[in-house]
Structure formats: structure tokens, C-alpha cells
Amino acid sequence: MSALLEVSGVSVSFDGFRAINNLSFSIGAAELRAIIGPNGAGKTTFMDIVTGKTRPDEGTVRFGARPVSLLSLSEAQIARAGIGRKFQRPTVFEDQTVAENLTMALKAARGPFRVLFxxxxxxxxxxxxxxxxEVGLGDQLARKSGELSHGQKQWLEIGMLLAQEPRLLLVDEPAAGMTLAEREHTTALLVDMAKTRAVVVVEHDMExxxxxxxxxxxxxxxxxxxxxxxxxxxxNPDVIDVYLGR
Structure with missing residues (x-):
């Protein structure tokens, strides 16, 4: 299986601190992957590099069936190329309904003039x-987003990302602050999404x-x-030592 995302030999330092050190990582086109590690392990910086927020000092980051270098693209170009990122805190338009939030997120050719008309x-x-x-909000379309539970807001934001038709989705700690029932739904949602796209989940919660x-x-x-x-x-003894043993 060829990789959708291929990160090779990437390093980046901030003020002399090496946040990413010769990192290599790859994921297939329809694969679910979890990334774990202690605080300061480089999980957020890794996502920043893939989405164009941080430029590495060395290494390559290639994406797509006909791989292109992400290091030559802006954040907006990377998003348009098919990489979506879900941050830990949900960011939805609380005064708008679920349907309005999803409509605004739809992938459409919307230049400045097209938006007007x-x-x-x-x-x-x-x-x-x-x-x-798909995200479990089919009966909530007319509801104001601000009225949703924390878990439902997370699902709405995932729906808004899916509206952009990403081929790779980076999801940061989706289970944080959720009830048990919400966590179970989120698990099923992520597993289902990874049947048709690559999904990377950064998570602390081992369960x-x-x-x-x-x-x-x-x-x-x-x-x-x-x-x-x-x-x-x-x-793995090294993992037990640095992560589980703490």
C-alpha cells in the first residue's frame, strides 16, 4: 500500500530546543492511526508541520497519490489539497444552527464575487x-450550535471538516471532556471515517x-x-520507561 502522507527525516528547533528530531512517519490512504507520547514529545509540532503552520529545518513532507511537497505550500493551499485539522477545543459558530454551520463549511468554489451571489x-x-x-446530528439540524453538548459540538466540527472533503484528517484529543456515551460515539465515528480517508488521532487517554x-x-x-x-x-521497555512509568 502506498502512503498518502510521507514524512522523512524531519527536524525542527525552537531557540535551540529540538522539538522534532529526524522524524519519519507515513500513513496510508484509508488508515486510522493514533499518536501518543508524553507532554513535549512533539505531537503538536508534528501536526503544525503537516498543516504548514511550522516549517521544518530539514527533511521532506510529501502528500497525495502523486506526491507533492507540502513544504512549498501555504497553510491555505495545504487545506485545499485535502488536509483538515481538528483542534482540541471545538470552534463552531454558536449563534448559527447546525445546518448553517455545515452549509458554511461546504467545499465550493467561493471566490469573493461568488460568495455575494x-x-x-x-x-x-x-x-x-x-x-x-454521518456525525450523529441528523435530528439537530435546526438547533443553535451554542445549545449543543460539548461532545455534539466536537461532532459538528468534525462534520464541518468532512464538508471540505479532506483526504487526511488530524484530530487532537477528541475524547477530552466527553461523557462515556459521547466517547463511544466518537470512537465509532473515527473508525468509520478512516474507511475512506486517513485519520490521525493525537490522544493522551490510553483507554x-x-x-x-x-x-x-x-x-x-x-x-x-x-x-x-x-x-x-x-x-516495549522504552515506552514503559518514558511514558507509562511516569
Whole structure:
């Protein structure tokens, strides 16, 4: 299986501190991957590099079936190329309904003039309904987003990212602050999404990672320390020492 995202030999330093150290990582086109590691392991910096927020000092980052270098693209170009990022705190338009949030996120050719004359079509409404159903908000379309629970806001934001039709989704600590039922729904949602796209989940919660039942990459001091199933990496003496033993 060829990789959708290929990160090779990437390093980056901030004020002499090496946040990412000769990191290599790859993920397939329809794969779910969890990234774990202690605070300061480089998880956020890794996502910053892939999305163009941070430029590495060395190494390559290539993306797509016909790989292009992400290091030559802006953040906006990387997003348009098919990489979406979900931050830990949900950012939805609270005064707008679920349907309005999803409509605003739809992937459409919207230049400055097209926005002025843009009119919602039946196809748009059908797509919004399908997105809402996919993330478990099919019965909440008319509800103001500010009235949703924390978990529902997270699902809405995932729906807004899916509206952009990403091929790679980076999701930061999706289970934080959720009820047990919300966590179970989130697990099912992420597993389902990874059937048709690459999904990288950065997470601290080992029980949540176990539920994902996917390959795990352990980062430590900006490098890959171990990789494999959760059982495999949690038996690794180095992982026990730096992460589980703390």
C-alpha cells in the first residue's frame, strides 16, 4: 500500500530546543492511526508541520497519490489539497444552527464575487443532511450550535471538516471532556471515517486509544520511539520507561 502522507527525516528547533528530531512517519490512504507520547514529545509540532503552520529545518513532507511537497505550500493551499485539522477545543459558530454551520463549511468554489451571489441548492441541503447524519446530528439540524453538548459540538466540527472533503484528517484529543456515551460515539465515528480517508488521532487517554483498535505511533523527544498495536507498544521497555512509568 502506498502512503498518502510521507514524512522523512524531519527536524525542527525552537531557540535551540529540538522539538522534532529526524522524524519519519507515513500513513496510508484509508488508515486510522493514533499518536501518543508524553507532554513535549512533539505531537503538536508534528501536526503544525503537516498543516504548514511550522516549517521544518530539514527533511521532506510529501502528500497525495502523486506526491507533492507540502513544504512549498501555504497553510491555505495545504487545506485545499485535502488536509483538515481538528483542534482540541471545538470552534463552531454558536449563534448559527447546525445546518448553517455545515452549509458554511461546504467545499465550493467561493471566490469573493461568488460568495455575494451564492445561493444554496437542493444538492447543498442534501449534502448538509448527509453530513449531519454521518456525525450523529441528523435530528439537530435546526438547533443553535451554542445549545449543543460539548461532545455534539466536537461532532459538528468534525462534520464541518468532512464538508471540505479532506483526504487526511488530524484530530487532537477528541475524547477530552466527553461523557462515556459521547466517547463511544466518537470512537465509532473515527473508525468509520478512516474507511475512506486517513485519520490521525493525537490522544493522551490510553483507554480511548484501545477502543480505536488501530496502529499506534509513540513519540518521545521529537522522534518515533515505537510503532505497532497498543499491546505491542505498551510492552516495549522504552515506552514503559518514558511514558507509562511516569
Amino acid at each position: 451564492w445561493k444554496e441548492t437542493q444538492a447543498d441541503r442534501d449534502r448538509v443532511a448527509a453530513l449531519a447524519a 480511548f486509544v484501545r477502543r480505536l483498535n488501530c496502529k499506534v505511533t509513540v513519540l518521545h523527544e521529537g522522534s518515533v520511539l515505537a510503532e505497532g498495536s497498543l499491546d505491542h507498544v505498551t510492552r
